[in-house]
Amino acid sequence: MSDLKNKPDEYWRQKLTPEQYAVCRLKGTERPFTGKYNNEHRPGGYRCICCGELLFTSDTKFDAGCGWPSFYAEAVAGNIDKTRDLSHGMIRTEITCSHCGSHLGHVFDDGPAPTGLRYCLNSVSLDFDPAVNLAGQSEGSGDDNP
Ligand SMILES: [Zn+2]
Secondary structure (H helix, E strand, C coil), X not given: CCCHHHCCHHHHHHHCXXXXXXXXXXXXXXXXXXXXXXXXXXXXXXXXXXXXXXXXEHHHEECCCCCCCEECCCCCCCCEEEEEECHHHCCEEEEEECCCCCEEEEEECCCCCCCCCEEEECHHHXXXXXXXXXXXXXXXXXXXXX
16 A cells, blocks of 8 residues: 555645645645646546556547546546545545545546546646557557567
């Protein structure tokens, strides 16, 4: 198990920007249509801004029109924890990084096939990594140099 979940607030306050800290550690929400990844379409992976764990990939990203980057599946099973969230008078499912406990956003059950899920993320919780190989792409095919 990671000890990142037990880091004091001060650790994160120094590591993160004030905006990242407010979202990731205080469970804030960035304003819709302001996040830098809302209209991101490059292939690659999305890592946890706090610990670098791979959370989502671009091949499951879709435009939900809600103003936040949205995905219909997580990249690696077990990298995201889901918790019932009853704040703000709503029944929602909060998603957090299972590695460091960072708040990511919420998951809803109105997403597209094949999962029917919509993982609604804060851009500031994510760190886009274009070097991540997508699962659907075979490596080296058609380019078998000896
Ligand atoms: Zn993390």
